[in-house]
Amino acid sequence: MKGELVYLYAFDVANEIAIEKIREILKGQPVPFEISIDHTFPKDIPLYKPLSIELPILESLLSGKEVKPIIHIYEVGVVSINLRVAFETSDLQELLPFHRPILENGKNLDEIAYNLCKETCKSIKEAIIQGALKIPEPEAYTVFCLIELGAQKNTGDWFIENRRNIAALLTENKLGVLSDQQTDDVMRIQLSYSNNDIAIIDWDAALVVDLTGYLDDTIYVLELANLQLEEYKIMDQRLDRYLNKAYEDIRKQKFGLLGPHSKVLRSLRTLRVDVTKLNDEVTHITKFFGDWYLARVYLGARERFHIDKWRNSVAERLTQLDALYSVVHTEVSNLRMLWLEVIIVVFFAIDLLTIFFSGK
Secondary structure, X not given: OEXXXXXXXXXXXXXXXXXXXXXXXXXXXXXXXXXXXXXXOOOOOOOOOXXXXXXXXXXXXXXXXXXXXXXXEEOOOEEEEEEEEEEEOOOHHHHHHHHOOEOOOOOEHHHHHHHHHHHHHHHOHHHEEEEOOOOOOOEEEEEEEEEEOOOOOOHHHHHHHOHHHHHHHHXXXXXXXXXXXXXXXXXXXXXXXXXXXXXEEOOOEEEEEEOOOOOHHHHHHHHHHHHHHHHHHHHHHHHHHHHHHHHHHHXXXXXXXXXXXXXXXXXHHHHHHHHHHHHHHHHHOOOOOOOOHHHHHXXXXXXXXXXXXXXXXXXXXXXXXXXXXXXXXXXXXXXXXXXXXXXXXXXHHHHHHHHHHHHO
């Protein structure tokens, strides 16, 4: 069996990246990412195209194999690092160590991906809008890709013969450890377009087979789903932290005309706009999907990654944010009306006093 390992790392580095300002990434010229679509595809629907650049092979090897880095830059503020390693094996169990890859120089791929992201951010700092103070931990995903199955030429027959072995590989277990129930769950999301391909999507890893040798389209869909998961998790955590802080600020601050409450109000309004915009952009990077194979792959990944639950969680936080904004806005408005009435009464009293004293 021959294939390639693809390690996907999605880093949320900013609220937005103005990709039209990017001229160079790590001394290389970025180009729009292109994939060829072999399945039925609406010709008038544009694909979302991030900026892409292929970097030189890493100096250190992984199990004697070269590691090829590719960087994708997304407008939604995400830098996606792809690390690719070709392999050849006679048994899927031999791929188990690649779940925790360590280079021959002692560094792991997580560290390599983080450093590449950090260097990329330095290269594109002028294009970063509202960048993160510190690059957060990435959402990582592993894709085991096969382009040759040895003597077997039909992916359906090969899948039936290797079902348990595939489940063990994707869950990082030795053959024979998993129960029938767990094996069925791992195999639950499997998709195929022809007798030449199949994709099995699990939570932490996926196995993609395509005997034509072309896998970039399926990998790209998995990358988008992985990116969405990272963005929704970051948004959810950000909203949680901000709401807790806002509740505490409101509890401590008892009054103010243009002071503390107005500051909280402005912050709530700004955050609401930022998160809503980001939520819309993250949702719509997959809007080109229709009723065909890639759409099924995306829907399978979305289900397995629980993206809808994360999206709903963000929507609930935004609803809470709206309610908090309304409460603060009402309190500030009432407070201003009270002070306005006090000012009117004071001016009225001054007017009466002026009339009284001028009459004398």
